[in-house]
Amino acid sequence: MEASRASETATVLPLTAPNPARRTWVGAATLRAEDPALLTGEGRFIDDLSPFPSEHHAAILRSPYAHARITRLDVKPALALEGVTAVITGADVSAACKPFPVGIETRPVFYPCAIDRVRYMGEPVAVVVAEDRYIAEDALELIDVGYDPLAPVVEIEDALHADSLPLHEAVGSNVVHDRSFAYGDVDGAFANAEEFVEAKFVFPKYASTPIETYGVIAHYQRAADTYVVHANFHGPFILHSLMAQALQIPSNRLRIVVPPDIGGSYGIKSAVYPYIVLIALASKIAGVPVRWIEDRIEHLCASSSSTDRVTWARAAVLKDGTILGLHLDQVDNTGAYVRAPEPACLYRMHGTVTGAYRIPAVAIRNRLVSTNKLPTGLNRGYGGQEQYFTLERLVALVAKRLGLDVIEVVRRNLLRKEEFPYHAPAGSVYDSGDYHAALEHALELADYPALMAGRESARAEGRLVGIGIGCIVEPSGSNMGYISIALPKDLRDRSLPKSGCTEAATIAIDPLGAVTVRLSTTPQGQGHRTVAAQIVAQELGLEPKQVEVLAELDTQTSAWSIASGSYSSRFAPVAAVAIRNAARKVAYKLKAIAAHQFGVAFEDVDLVEGAARSADGTHVTSLKRIAGAAHWNPSSLPDGMEPGIYETAYYSIGLLRPPDDDDRVDSSAVYGFVVDLALVEVDSRTGRVDVKQYVTVHDSGTVLNPMIVDGQIRGGFAHGLGGALFEEIAYDENGTLRSGTLADYPIPTASELPTIVIGHVDVPSPFTPLGAKGVGEGNAMSVPVVIANAVADALGANEVRLPLVPHRVWEMLQPNAVEAR
Amino acid sequence: MSYCSKDGRTTISLEVDGKRVKAAVSPRLLLSDFLRGPCAAKGVHVGCEHGVCGACTVRVDGQAVRACLMLAIQTDGSRVETVKVLGIADAMHPLQERFQARHALQCGFCTPGILISAQTYLREHPAPTRRDIEELLSGHLCRCTGYTPIVDAILDAAELERR
Amino acid sequence: MKPAPFDYYCPRSLDEALALLAQYGDEAKVLAGGQSLVPAMNMRLARPGVIVDVNRLPEAAVIERCDGSLRVGMLARQADLERMPVALDAVPLLAQALPHVGHWQTRNRGTVCGSLAHADPSAELPLAIVVLDGAIEARSSARGTRWIAAGQFFESYFQTALQNDEIVVGASFPARREGWGYAFEEFAGRHGDFAIVAVACAVALEPNGVASEVRLGLGGVADKPHLAPLTAYCGRVLSQRDLPEIANAAVADIEPPSDLRGSARYRRALATNLAQRALTRALASARTACDGLAQ
Structure with a gap:
């Protein structure tokens, strides 16, 4: 199956009056200006820069425990080592720093370093500044720390338990946030339903894992009382305000410089900001410029990840497949702290919670729990993969329950092009789209009738073959106001309204x-x-x-x-x-x-x-x-x-407003669309899932550079497939990390990734002058659930847990199945 | 027998990207740190320091190896080559040209290691299959591209070189 | 992730190397390819006080056929073997196992003997040498050379019969013999990962079709390569129908571990399945070999 740009329906809007002499560059597959330097070893990544003379190097001592009180911390032996300049501890941090602002009402205290208690394996406990990184790591081994272990809280459902030991004593519970919402006539929808489909969905924790790790080079300039920090931080720059508040300085005394090249992020590097504060403080205390380049072990245990989520969902449906309403009870796990921009993972998709379907009523309960796991944050698809795992699995289960072809259920509920702009019940205003045309194009590219026939004949031979589909709305350009919906209206009203992008x-x-x-x-x-x-x-x-x-x-x-x-x-x-x-x-x-x-x-x-x-x-x-x-x-x-x-x-797109008094919010600027079809075969002997065919059709609005757009699609697919089949940030029951090296956190390689077929049904957005919609995250959102749907279809299973690693799939096939952890 | 104490340094001389280098190194200095530091070969990227990601892959005496899994002191008398030996911006190597044409890089952090691997591999295997290249690339992690364009670019370059 | 400090020796003769091991014992670690040792040192999971870098020992990279065996010197890289058609032809099981060992880039540096000495219970080369009934040549300055049968060499997780003043100077892999067929099967999470389960199999057929030897080893199911006791199936004519029974017998007494990569029962099922595949292929290749003899 050769990758192909199967269809080109993208149109380029003329920007100004047509002029035959003017070359139209927008929409052309222009070769990248970035490439010559990157291909010849002349990229300028954070660790390639030497902005300050006589810099020193930091290494961070990290907690080996998931949950413990720090009873003793003696840094003197480390300070005595030749080449060591300074050691910074929680006491220094709490003396110099305020906790970071937190966007929920219970405000769990969060510093860039543990103060007297560690709450996840890998949490910073001390920073050594030394002449080089080798000596700094030697000094880490000389720091004497006493830990008094506390009962760990690991899984979401443990944290919901009233008797779990609260991570944050001042909050008093591991449920740190609990809000309920209702849009449309939910009671009516459930009263009129002919069938109910109910299920629990569990979504795992995984991460973006760029090949370049975090890096910070900080210099506190005493005379100016200014921190100059170079870091591979990519925003959102609202976090600059949070850093300045934590450091208790006027914001014009925190100068952040981002290098021209960043070695991948996919969201995760936004969470470098607590380290910017920590290393900035280290520079101030040590009196020298300080470089900290995170190593891979640190990255895997203590950078950031997606949230794991448990959802109890209920759909009210008619026998013809019409979905009348939804009940969603969602619990997100942001790990040990609620590090901004969390709880955004719960709310990024809030306005879009009904996805690509005409679902007029939805009730949502959103809870957030703290557990002894790595804190979470942006991760390609952020919130989307969790949301669509519930919604698209639910659609598949509706079809199964009603004995209908899933495509029929999708067609019945999928928004029609004449419905745009579409006001979704929870507040998103979808700009444009032709979802049905995209669906038909995907079916055509996949040759759906042949796919179905192939599945039947394979099944007749006893093979485990399944088809999965997913239709997802891909939001882009977040409205800065959406996060404030985490606060009830009265609390929201006490601060200034936020909106725009x-x-x-x-x-x-x-x-x-x-x-x-x-x-x-x-x-x-x-x-x-x-x-x-x-x-x-x-x-x-x-x-x-x-x-x-x-x-x-x-x-x-x-x-x-x-x-x-x-x-x-x-x-x-x-x-x-x-x-x-x-x-x-x-x-x-x-x-x-x-x-x-x-x-x-x-x-x-x-x-x-x-x-x-x-x-x-x-x-x-x-x-x-x-x-x-x-x-x-x-x-x-x-x-x-x-x-x-x-x-x-x-x-900024002027349509984006703060949440309204009824908790409606248009959470994103524009809304693309993705429809995916997958054919998988499961090897019953090994449990291996083989993706035999994968078609993805996108509405990315006006395409600015088709080469780059398809590159983003391939990259999003790779992340989605990693989450579907390979990757999990796994902890044992004690909160000990089990995926702490790249040998144990299995990122798919060229041998594991199938070639995909990409199609386009691009409908320019009327909400943005260029008509372009974001495209980098759609497949990161869609692929996990599409693969899950295909495997569920292959196995005839109702419950599917990601990642679908071979042993888990094999266990599902056993008559006396036990859940593989 | 040569010896260097843990606190001492030994002077090594070697060739890095065609230039003679002489430097005093401590025994534990990793080749990756030596190349990026004293040799200023910033095209050697460090992604994991445990031999999995492949970003630091360089050529030592003709073999593609992980620079994070060698000690600098081991390369005394060796010839070390990094991505710099392929081509320069206005005279790129066919592999580099095809990487650009195929959009086989995005952030570009894994790219130099892959280029060195591919160049070395193609010398031994001038007519690889797609499967061969996928296996070669299983020694490199890329999080941006989904690999398909990288495989295409290397196959293109192999074909160009055969002509 | 930087190694802890160590004293570094780079001996130019084997005697020098052995003298260092005799002197430093447990404190010293031999550095050959470094593809397992250096990651462990970078993570400070290994922190030897003394590194004995054997990479400059003369003539230690020799690969040669002698007396029905392929002798692989201590510095022969895994990729050196892959580049020698003669060697691959001599030991077909090795030819099948090598592509599963790490990645091309790590095989360029990693040595065959280093992998044996490292004794990872999931590693391919220890499994292959056990099934082939090869031997490991160990040398110390005090006691000179001794050959250790592969079956005795591997003791437990990362534990071998090697004394701390000894070094592996070579390994001997029995070469292809008349009437023998070989197969290597592996299941791993990703290409190049350590096996979840690996199976190596060697079958010898008499010209009359009777199986004179059935050797089958399992990797990843115990603390060392596990050689299944299958002598009961020797001296019989084996058909495809017998293979499920043999595969079941091969896994009968294993007690595989449960971990992130799979439960004990999953490993047992994989082992049974891979054993059957390996037996099928080994038998087929033995038959071909016999047919070749007959002609």
């Missing part, structure tokens, strides 16, 4: 006419520099290679805001527009100068092929000359025009 971009033209774009999107491989150059080139009548794009972000010199950064697939719907708008400001100025020089009307000037040209063709002046006038000869500019060319644009 603001991003910024800056474009300058220098005295010799060269164009430089400065982003605040902190990319980690998504090709933002390439796409930005395409957009700016198109607006200014240049070629992309003439546009230099800088990906470094500096909170003191870049334009940014609370939503800035790279997460929630926000580049295409939001950041790309900020870039375009900045380019339009520049184009406006260039045209105004040219019109003035040519003596023609503004409307009669166009920017083409590196020059400004009058409509009648009599005047042509190079862009270099036009821009040069703004630098070299301001007196030649039109009256009142500022000299120089340096334009910044901020952009």
